[in-house]
Amino acid sequence: MLAFAMRDLTHVFAAAQAGDVTAKGRLLSVIERGGAQANAASEFAAQHAGSAYTIGVTGAPGAGKSTLTSALIGQIRRLGDEVAVLAIDPSSPFSGGAILGDRIRMQDHANDGGVFIRSMATRGHAGGLSLATPAAIRVLDAIGYRWILVETVGVGQVEVEIAGNADSTIVVVNPGWGDIVQASKAGLMEVADIFCINKADRPGVAETLRDLRQMLALSPGPPDPTAHWRPPIISTVGHTGEGVAQLWDAAMAHREFGTSTGTLDRRRRERISNELREIIARRLEQRARELITGAQWAELTGQALTGQISPVAAAEAILAPVLRSLPPSPMP
């Protein structure tokens, strides 16, 4: 099955690399659905990826992220490069469905063959991205996109996840925003490589600028003392394009910083580590579900709920068949 899928996939990748939009769309669907085909596609992508630079755009709902992303697309196109965009929106936890409405603000680019936009739903994943996001980025990289923009809603801790998946992260706020304590709690200060005050034609820009600068001065130093990047604060008006060139310059400056200091490599290493952890956790759970029945799982959950056993003991019981199926550790 895998061999067949690989031959098929090679054909599809070749078509995608040659510019076939349907092929690109199908590959991303494969990735989203997971399973053997997705693993084969990830394998292929891993071998051909490595030249793309990923920029994350996050912020509270209504901050103007999609409009800004659209403006950044224009910026990249003016440079003569092609660009791929992942626009991520939350799935309904009740129905599993989603309204994917980010690209409505990017319609200027609908007929530009050099722009590929894909909307993704989080599909139950809690962090504001979809589980498939890292693999989707890798596939777009393998297809040949030098620039990948990832846009997602950031509420609370979500910004941390996008930063873990992008080379440069832009956090978008609006004038009048500025609850210092809330922002520090959410880890926003550590996550932003660039701050963008969008809708800067509204009142309150100076205060927000001051608040952000204050927060940045107060926040603890970066974990790596050799990395002295001070996040710039860029004011923009997304729908007119004002400030967007400066926003792009800031992203490029951050990229330059990352490559010249080795910070970029370190962050990418961490990204891979995180991805491995996620995959391992998922596989273990998947394997556990193959080895015990839904009824047994429910029974253990019930026992943990009533306090008969602790959650740790319940998890150990679920994992026991998985661990038993492994060969014994070699003698030391």
Place this chain on the structure above:
Amino acid sequence: MTSLSDFHADSLHDPADTIRRVLVAKCGLDAHERGVHVVARGLREHGFEVVYLGLRNTPEAICNVAQQEDVDMIGISSLAGGHRDFMRRLGAFMRQRGMDDILLVIGGVIPEEDHEYLREQGVAGIFGQGASMSEVVAFIRSHLRAAG
């Protein structure tokens, strides 16, 4: 070598598990958005991922989006009478690009006498204003299931 049309993400998966993606848009200059909002939300509540394109879309742009998003269905809302011309052009673009595995559906104010013309353009489902959400969903599911 298999052709691209044979390569479908669903082929190795149980169709019952598959999350369906649909594109919902209004055609032409028609500015009545409330109905299509209701439909988009209704589809979401039934587990669909709805790529919502809103107002003022051209047939060409809709096709571009449908390909990028690899949707299973395109749903067009038309309340201002532009449906004949729009669906003719949309159908033509879709055929030109080999997009015949995408279900094409229209809803809104569609006079009975236009139904046959629309079906000739490739429209599979026509839903007038009295249509219920469950009717629409049932139609979509049975057609997508049949397509595999």
